[in-house]
Amino acid sequence: MFIVAELSANHNKDLNLAKESLHAIKECGADAVKLQTYTPDSLTLNCKSDIFKIKSNTIWDNKYLYDLYEEAYMPLEWNIELFELAKKIDLLCFSSAFDKEGVDLLEKLNNPIYKIASFEITDIPLIKYIAKKQKPIILSSGIAIKDEMQDAINAIRQEGNNDITVLKCTSEYPAPINVLNLSEMITFERKYGVKYGISDHSIGVNAAIISTTLKASMIEKHFILDKKYGGVDCKFSMDKVEFKQLVQAIKETKDAIGNLEYYIDSSKINETNNSPKGREFARSLFVSKDIKKGEKLNMHNIKSIRPNNGLPPKYLNDIIGKVATKNLKFGEPLRWDSLK
Numbered sequence: 001m002f003i004v005a006e007l008s009a010n011h012n013k014d015l016n017l018a019k020e021s022l023h024a025i026k027e028c029g030a031d032a033v034k035l036q037t038y039t040p041d042s043l044t045l046n047c048k049s050d051i052f053k054i055k056s057n058t059i060w061d062n063k064y065l066y067d068l069y070e071e072a073y074m075p076l077e078w079n080i081e082l083f084e085l086a087k088k089i090d091l092l093c094f095s096s097a098f099d100k101e102g103v104d105l106l107e108k109l110n111n112p113i114y115k116i117a118s119f120e121i122t123d124i125p126l127i128k129y130i131a132k133k134q135k136p137i138i139l140s141s142g143i144a145i146k147d148e149m150q151d152a153i154n155a156i157r158q159e160g161n162n163d164i165t166v167l168k169c170t171s172e173y174p175a176p177i178n179v180l181n182l183s184e185m186i187t188f189e190r191k192y193g194v195k196y197g198i199s200d201h202s203i204g205v206n207a208a209i210i211s212t213t214l215k216a217s218m219i220e221k222h223f224i225l226d227k228k229y230g231g232v233d234c235k236f237s238m239d240k241v242e243f244k245q246l247v248q249a250i251k252e253t254k255d256a257i258g259n260l261e262y263y264i265d266s267s268k269i270n271e272t273n274n275s276p277k278g279r280e281f282a283r284s285l286f287v288s289k290d291i292k293k294g295e296k297l298n299m300h301n302i303k304s305i306r307p308n309n310g311l312p313p314k315y316l317n318d319i320i321g322k323v324a325t326k327n328l329k330f331g332e333p334l335r336w337d338s339l340k
Helices: 015-028 065-072 078-088 100-108 124-131 148-158 184-192 206-213 240-257 266-272 313-319
Strands: 002-006 032-037 092-097 114-116 137-140 164-169 195-200 218-222 284-287 302-305
Touching (some): 015 032, 032 078, 032 100, 078 092, 092 100, 092 114, 148 164, 148 184, 164 184, 184 195, 195 206, 218 240, 284 313
Parallel strands (some): 002 032, 032 092, 137 164, 164 195, 195 218
Antiparallel strands (some): 284 302
């Protein structure tokens, strides 16, 4: 399981806050931090026409796109310092790119993975430009409709890049849990032959836990150091206490799921020391009455009881009538080398 903390706009234009956030993300046990590498001009025009005003029943309604991105974006020069810090504290750092200039900057920083937001899913030239870098690519499903996801995946593979993960993403902020349709993740694997996971905008840990049970390979969740700082993404972000709980819940869920090979090969129990807990209290065959050498075993001097130190009870009928090769004492576990 690859657990990613999305810093998004929760740096609040404060570099020290961003750096503190990386340290906290590391302490929470996340595998990686994800940045967003863009400027307002990467995404839209500084135009006050009504067409550029948000009016989609979101937490950002009545803001112009350019103004929102101006408030949210991270200064490009911060990428250098944050990548360096992440390397220093052994935290994987990667980013979403939104234009070729952003990709070029990230390549200079040896960005190891590229995330493509769902709002860029139709930008096939940008997707192909990223795919040519031959780095793993993460796609958010979000607003993708009809064949747009297939078109994006085809574009990536046409560049010889096959390391693709598709994240189930509901582009509502926050996203109600009853609209997430997490089962669609499994469809991604079947339909596109890709790895899958979730970019989770819901509140709480439930969606992440459910995704873990559905064998998601990646969980991405927005991170904020402390909600008292506020910000454009605060309402659907987890603070450091919640994120640490999230990581623990995912790990416990994964441990509880285990694997399909539940039963242990009996021939390997001793050598692996990996028998199920409590197995020592299973039944086995014991001497229930003193048996002299040469005496036959019968239902009166052999008994199936706890603990699990003797022969398995399934051999009871096979050993009845056999002869003891030595004196056997009451309470002694039965062994093959004591019989003939």
